[in-house]
Amino acid sequence: MLTLKKSSEFQDVFKSGKWSSSDTLVIYSKKINSEVNKVGVAVSKKIGKSVVRNRLKRLAREAYRLNEEKLQKGFNIVIVYKNSVNPEELNFEKVEKELCKCLKKAGIFKENVD
RNA sequence: GGAGUAAGUCAGAUAAUCGCUGGUAUUGAAGAAAUACGAGAGGAAAGUCCGGGCUCCACAGAGCAGGGUGCCAGCUAACGGCUGGUGGAGGUAACUCUAAGGAAAGUGCAACAGAAAGAUACCGCCUGAAAAGGUAAGGAUGGAAAGGCAGGGUAAGAGCCUACCAGAGAUAUGGAGACAUAUCUGCUAUGUAAACCCCACCUGGAGCAACACUGGAAAAAGAACACAUGGGCUGCUCGUCAGUUCUUUUUCACAAAACGUGGCUUGAGGCAUAUGGCGACAUAUGUCCUAGAUAAAUGAUUAUCAAAUACAGAACCCGGCUUAUAGAUUUGCUCUAUAU
RNA sequence: GCGGGUAUAGUUCAAUGGUAGAAUGCGGUGCUUCCGACCCCGAGAUGUGGGUUCGAUUCCCAUUACCCGCU
Numbered sequence: 117m118l119t120l121k122k123s124s125e126f127q128d129v130f131k132s133g134k135w136s137s138s139d140t141l142v143i144y145s146k147k148i149n150s151e152v153n154k155v156g157v158a159v160s161k162k163i164g165k166s167v168v169r170n171r172l173k174r175l176a177r178e179a180y181r182l183n184e185e186k187l188q189k190g191f192n193i194v195i196v197y198k199n200s201v202n203p204e205e206l207n208f209e210k211v212e213k214e215l216c217k218c219l220k221k222a223g224i225f226k227e228n229v230d
Numbered sequence: 231g232g233a234g235u236a237a238g239u240c241a242g243a244u245a246a247u248c249g250c251u252g253g254u255a256u257u258g259a260a261g262a263a264a265u266a267c268g269a270g271a272g273g274a275a276a277g278u279c280c281g282g283g284c285u286c287c288a289c290a291g292a293g294c295a296g297g298g299u300g301c302c303a304g305c306u307a308a309c310g311g312c313u314g315g316u317g318g319a320g321g322u323a324a325c326u327c328u329a330a331g332g333a334a335a336g337u338g339c340a341a342c343a344g345a346a347a348g349a350u351a352c353c354g355c356c357u358g359a360a361a362a363g364g365u366a367a368g369g370a371u372g373g374a375a376a377g378g379c380a381g382g383g384u385a386a387g388a389g390c391c392u393a394c395c396a397g398a399g400a401u402a403u404g405g406a407g408a409c410a411u412a413u414c415u416g417c418u419a420u421g422u423a424a425a426c427c428c429c430a431c432c433u434g435g436a437g438c439a440a441c442a443c444u445g446g447a448a449a450a451a452g453a454a455c456a457c458a459u460g461g462g463c464u465g466c467u468c469g470u471c472a473g474u475u476c477u478u479u480u481u482c483a484c485a486a487a488a489c490g491u492g493g494c495u496u497g498a499g500g501c502a503u504a505u506g507g508c509g510a511c512a513u514a515u516g517u518c519c520u521a522g523a524u525a526a527a528u529g530a531u532u533a534u535c536a537a538a539u540a541c542a543g544a545a546c547c548c549g550g551c552u553u554a555u556a557g558a559u560u561u562g563c564u565c566u567a568u569a570u
Numbered sequence: 571g572c573g574g575g576u577a578u579a580g581u582u583c584a585a586u587g588g589u590a591g592a593a594u595g596c597g598g599u600g601c602u603u604c605c606g607a608c609c610c611c612g613a614g615a616u617g618u619g620g621g622u623u624c625g626a627u628u629c630c631c632a633u634u635a636c637c638c639g640c641u
Contacts, residue, residue: 119525123489165276175530177529181249
């Protein structure tokens with residue numbers, strides 16, 4: 117799993133990418149000329165303390181990792197948690213569900229997969 | 231058995247599958263990558279309230295200003311920390327708390343009430359015909375009222391005298407000291423220094439986003455040059471150092487705010503034993519190596535253990551303080567009930 | 571990571587250690603045929619917990635929330 121690292125890459129995805137959202141997540145994506153996908157996760161400081169934010173990042177990364185094979189390639193993706201999220205209500209199953217929903221909306225899933 | 235008090239310890243474990251970040255070894259020309267082995271968040275990692283190391287500024291200068299600390303002795307690299315004691319406060323007790331120098335160097339403040347707020351006594355009491363004088367027992371106020379209270383004494387009164395209590399000074403004894411005890415003198419000096427201040431001691435500034443190293447080109451404009459200007463922490467005054475560059479803009483290229491590499495983890499380190507000390511701690515010997523990331527590493531699923539749930543995530547390092555914290559557990563001591 | 575600041579009525583701001591005040595908003599009364607404007611009256615607050623002081627918005631300590639700067 118490759119991650120986005122530069123600030124300029126993040127800004128590029130935010131400005132010129134497509135977005136789709138669910139109750140808890142917003143996903144920005146941009147197609148580029150590449151054979152791999154890159155992912156970044158962003159959690160606002162308003163959601164909680166560092167323990168909470170780290171936990172949410174891990175959940176998102178794990179959910180992405182388990183579903184990575186089902187995706188089309190050549191995208192830069194940024195996963196953002198909404199500020200209205202209640203961290204106590206989230207567990208791994210919910211995050212995975214929401215993430216897949218958003219990715220389908222964005223059209224990144226391969227067509228022949230449910 | 232109950233209630234309490236003090237000091238600690240732990241902070242889920244084991245197994246399986248998938249996955250993450252360093253290290254070592256092997257393969258590989260190297261890089262990337264792969265395989266194997268082993269390691270991988272805390273008691274507060276937090277708040278940033280103190281202190282120190284380290285780096286740069288002149289290895290760090292002078293004076294004033296400013297800031298901090300404040301019973302005594304010790305410990306420590308240092309401290310506003312810790313240990314042991316002294317005084318005071320609370321508790322039946324075990325024990326706990328305590329910013330605790332100076333108000334007799336000076337200044338300020340003490341609203342309202344009250345005659346009066348450390349000072350010219352309003353009413354009152356006594357002497358006296360009056361004028362005037364002597365007084366502070368009693369009176370209302372107030373947080374605080376001329377040491378308190380009782381007796382003697384007196385014209386009325388008053389430490390004027392006496393006992394007890396409280397405060398001040400002197401002397402003696404004990405103690406390293408804070409201070410304690412005893413005796414004598416004598417009756418005045420209110421409170422506030424977490425008001426200014428005085429005294430004693432300490433204090434240069436900035437911080438790893440510090441700092442060092444490597445890495446492209448071209449052009450234009452401006453400023454200042456030796457008794458001058460700018461810079462070297464903040465306020466001022468001095469002193470001193472370096473000695474020609476500095477600032478801005480544009481174009482191309484670009485990891486480009488170089489988001490690169492180092493600094494970076496072996497350290498006032500941990501553990502065990504012995505010795506010295508009431509103790510904090512010190513010394514000696516042996517032994518161990520235990521995160522180092524940079525959009526930032528510990529996660530997901532399943533099973534078992536009654537249950538798996540608190541506060542919470544290293545970011546240069548260390549010593550403290552403060553604050554948050556589910557549950558489990560050990561030891562010492564105190565009071566109390568019942569039984570023997 | 572480092573440095574600094576703020577918190578007072580519903581809102582915007584004042585206040586030498588001595589009764590917390592103003593504007594606006596809110597409620598009521600009057601005026602008006604009714605509403606508005608105007609007049610009168612009223613309620614309403616020192617972020618939280620300790621300490622110093624006779625007395626704390628003010629001084630000291632801790633804590634919570636928010637904001638700003640460095641990069």
